[in-house]
Amino acid sequence: MKNRILALLLVLGGTGAVAPALAQPAAPTSVMLPAAAPASVGISPEALAQLDQVLQGYVADGRLPGVIALVARDGKVVYRKAFGYADAQAKIPLHPDAIERIASQTKAITSVGLMELYDQGRFQLDDPISKYLPAFAHPRVLASFNAKDTTFTTVPARSEITIRQLLTHTSGIGYAVIGSAEARAIYAKAHVPSGVGSPAGTLAPAIDALAHQPLMNQPGKRFTYGLSVDVLGRLIEVLSGQPLDQYLRAHVFEPLGMRDTYFYLPADRQSRLVPLYTEYQGRTVPMPTAGMLNLRPDFPNQAGTYFSGGGGLSSTIDDYAVFLQMMLNGGTYGGHRLLKPSTVDLMTQNQIGDVNQGLNKFGLGFSIVTPAGAAQTGQSVGSYEWGGAFGTDYWVDPKEHLVVLLYTQKFPHNNTPDLVPRFRKAVYAALARRQAAKY
Structure with missing residues (x-):
């Protein structure tokens, strides 16, 4: 469904945006999921190495300037890597703690913030x-x-x-x-x-x-x-009674330790924002400073006052992994309960009945994988997912205890339509009990 939505987005003209210099990776400022050896959570390290080949290939052939991926199982990170460049023109390497525009991944966070008020009656x-x-x-x-x-x-x-x-x-x-x-x-x-x-x-x-x-x-x-x-x-x-940014910080970001997630970045984080790229005449190039809809690629570094609950946040792959782990844990993480388990169940079940949403259904803030969807993607039935227009994707697989994220910063994605399917297939091929499935 998301791919069809993205195909309808604006066509941007021109090239040549100037991006700010990116900082080298800093000491983590946010709570991060703990790391573990893949084998300790039932994942084949040899098969997991296939992810390197898949992702590096898109960078090597120039289709992506850079890409970050994270795989966690049982609440532990077994794969967290960045490939390519944050700034391809300046040859600045991409690091896993880079801040990226998450666009429609904002929707799940806003939905959780609202459902906290639902739990309060x-x-x-x-x-x-x-x-x-x-x-x-x-x-x-x-x-x-x-x-x-x-x-x-x-x-x-x-x-x-x-x-x-x-x-x-x-x-x-x-x-x-x-x-x-x-x-x-x-x-x-x-x-x-x-x-x-x-x-x-x-x-x-x-x-x-x-x-x-x-x-x-x-x-x-x-x-x-x-x-x-x-x-x-x-x-x-x-x-x-609070502005949306203040409410989400107090009720979602601070409890979860998501200290790199903002509508508009403070000065000490602005240098970590990855430049935005686009496609122009078959090449991957910097996003222009203004397209036909006057989208400013550097909008997260502005002193903004408009807080879009549907698409305005920027974040790191680590922050969002903690957010998704909270959902997988039934509404709690790090000793902080955000939602009742029954509310998480509501959010991650079909809430649209027979209404069509492609192969899948929709819950309260998430797309829900159906048997038809699972047959095509390899995910477990009941997994929930979504992503953002600038090339960020995630899914949670409760059956396999998985949290998976894949982040780029490019729009549109005409030359990488197989990126997420190939990445997803490699992830599931690495699960030890699925080794019979040939990648």
Whole structure:
């Protein structure tokens, strides 16, 4: 599903962005998962070495400037490596502690932050969002659209948008930069922020503007990837009385020791931000300073005030591994409980019924691997996953006790469509009891 979403993203023009010099790896500032020998957790070190060959190959042939990977089993890291360059032009090596834009991986973090409030009884999943954000009352659904002048007609929605529908992308809210041409045109006319690379402004007026736009479909009837989780970020602000960045720091990042995860990086971390790359005439080149949607590649280093709960965070592979391990542990890590085990179960089970989301289903913030999906990917049924537009991916496999992450910083990914499938296949080939499966 994510690959189809990424294929709809903007085409960026021009080349030649200037990236800041990157710092050498610093002493870890965040809590990290402990390391272990692969064999101690049932992983073949010889088979695991295949990951080196797979990832190094993409760097050697120029398709990726650099890539970072992490594999953990039973809460212990057995593979954590970086290949290639953080800055390919300056030949600065990439290090595993590099900070990268995680885009839509922000969604899972925002969803967890919201579900902490759910555990406190602050809302119910099937509450209408208009109960807390009145601008969403009496929603309307797009009926017709004139591409020539971007005018449209609407019909009344048959029901209010619920919080559950926002968590599952079945609200009918689209995206300002991906998805249908209708959504892009309507949101652009209304000056609805894209959620990524938009440092200026604040959530309150932006989400109010979004609330007055037509839905792309009737609530609950279709999976429409969009700004739903940005709405949930604003809901967190209303329920908690805190700006989203402060809330997530106090209730997610600090308890988990995620000290390198920010919407906008403090000065002492800005040099660790990896430059963003793109594809131009078959080559991998620096992302231009402004594309057709005025995306600034250096937006995490700005003094921003717009906190996109759907795509605004930057982080390290180590920070996000701890976050995912917390989920795998049933909502707790390092003596800090963020969620009830029953809430983690809710989040990682199908919450969209028969609604189509490709081969898989969707929970509350995560895509859930179905038997059909597992047959294609080799993951266990019930694994949960997602990723980000700039080339970051993750999955958690509860059956195999796995947390796996793969990070690059490049968009689009036309010349690396097989990267994640090959990496995933190599990971599962390394599991000792799966050695009969030939890589």
